Amino acid sequence: MSDARIGFIGIGAMGAPMATRLLDWPGGLTVCDVRADAVLPYTAAGAGAADSPARLAEQATIISVAVVNDAQVRDVITGPQGLLRSAAPETVVAVHSTISDRTAEELAAECATHGVEFIDAPVSGGAPGATRGTLAVMVGGSDAAFERIRAPFGCFADLIVYAGPVGAGTRMKLARNLLHFIAFTAATEAQRLAEAAGLDLKVLGKVVRHSDAVTGGPGAIMLRDRTAPIEDGDFWLPILRHVRDLGEKDLGLALDLGNRLDVTLPLAELALEQLGQGLGVGASERHSS
Numbered sequence: 001m002s003d004a005r006i007g008f009i010g011i012g013a014m015g016a017p018m019a020t021r022l023l024d025w026p027g028g029l030t031v032c033d034v035r036a037d038a039v040l041p042y043t044a045a046g047a048g049a050a051d052s053p054a055r056l057a058e059q060a061t062i063i064s065v066a067v068v069n070d071a072q073v074r075d076v077i078t079g080p081q082g083l084l085r086s087a088a089p090e091t092v093v094a095v096h097s098t099i100s101d102r103t104a105e106e107l108a109a110e111c112a113t114h115g116v117e118f119i120d121a122p123v124s125g126g127a128p129g130a131t132r133g134t135l136a137v138m139v140g141g142s143d144a145a146f147e148r149i150r151a152p153f154g155c156f157a158d159l160i161v162y163a164g165p166v167g168a169g170t171r172m173k174l175a176r177n178l179l180h181f182i183a184f185t186a187a188t189e190a191q192r193l194a195e196a197a198g199l200d201l202k203v204l205g206k207v208v209r210h211s212d213a214v215t216g217g218p219g220a221i222m223l224r225d226r227t228a229p230i231e232d233g234d235f236w237l238p239i240l241r242h243v244r245d246l247g248e249k250d251l252g253l254a255l256d257l258g259n260r261l262d263v264t265l266p267l268a269e270l271a272l273e274q275l276g277q278g279l280g281v282g283a284s285e286r287h288s289s
Contacts, residue, residue: 002026007060008154009053011038014123017064017130021156023047032056044260052081055092063150064121066096070103077107077118089115092145092152096137098122098177099125101167102141108166112272117145120166121174123157134158139174141167179218182267189267193254196261220281230280244276246282251275 004027008019011033022029023045031039032055039049050056053076057063060282065076065082074093077083093116095104101120110117119141129135135157139146140183153160163172187208194204217270221243223236230237249274258265276283 002150002151003028004062004148005060007050007056007063009033009056009063009067010041010068010072010097011035012066012067014067015064017127018064018082018096018123018135018156019027019047019065019134021130022152023156025152030056030059030089049261053077053079054081054085056082057085057087060078061090061092062092062149063086063087064094064096068097070097070099073097073099073103074107076204078110084111084114084116087114087116087193090117092117092119094119094121094149096121096123099170100174101170101174104167104170115146117142117162119149119152124156124173124176130156136161138163138169138172140164140166140171157164163237183218183245186271189265192264193258193261193265197257200263224280225266227278227280229282235281240279241281241284242282244279245284247275248272248286 002025006022006025006027007030008015008022009032009147011019011031015033016038019029019031019042023042023043028048029042030050032050032053033039039047041147044048048059050059062098065073067073067076075082075112077093077095083091087093093111095107095118104120109250111118112244119138119139121141123130123135125135133156136159137153138161139155140163142165143162150160161172163169190208191204193202194201221240224230230240251268255265255268255272257263258268
């Protein structure tokens with residue numbers, strides 16, 4: 001597919017570094033953004049420009065969409081100047097925006113009436129990952145569409161996974177971001193405890209980033225293929241029991257420190273209550289008693 005011309009709509013915080021990584025794509029690049037000045041660096045570097053999604057679809061056969069929300073995605077694809085006004089059959093439209101999985105399914109059905117392949121392809125890794133070409137892309141769509149996008153998406157991503165049919169990529173992104181923002185909330189709770197204990201929050205942050213880079217952070221336990229309770233004899237049972245025992249001990253100590261410092265730690269209390277069950281090994285005898 002190296003001769004396929006790529007279209008890119010939405011040259012914003014995420015779209016800009018992604019599109020920049022596509023400037024050297026052999027088949028060429030055409031960009032489109034509501035801000036005329038946003039496309040200037042790309043045209044100066046040799047890319048084409050289109051003043052509407054419909055005009056862009058006249059030139060490109062694989063089109064990436066990186067706009068803000070569901071409404072903008074719908075307008076880009078089905079609006080008065082949307083892609084479906086001129087997209088040729090077998091064009092692949094890939095939405096990188098995080099939208100509703102239902103929106104993805106509805107747009108896929110509408111694209112199909114025009115012979116256009118829709119895939120939801122949300123990304124993880126932020127603008128730094130896009131700049132370095134190290135994004136993760138989670139793709140929902142047909143096997144054929146997935147094969148067509150792998151090479152161009154490899155310009156800005158070093159992990160491209162096939163999640164399943166349309167909507168699956170978005171569902172995977174929502175699960176990933178669920179962890180992301182719960183972890184952010186937990187980080188604020190940890191900072192309140194550290195602040196009350198008179199600790200340097202910036203130094204704590206440095207320690208967290210260093211150790212997570214070594215251990216893999218929460219993703220280090222995401223190695224099983226199911227969430228059901230672990231049966232006796234399973235390879236993971238002693239490993240995750242050990243994780244539970246360490247977690248219950250450390251959470252208990254943190255909660256004790258919080259009580260002494262008069263700092264409420266609701267996420268820590270919930271974690272202590274649910275850790276063993278979530279790991280599939282149940283609470284320890286010490287905690288359940």
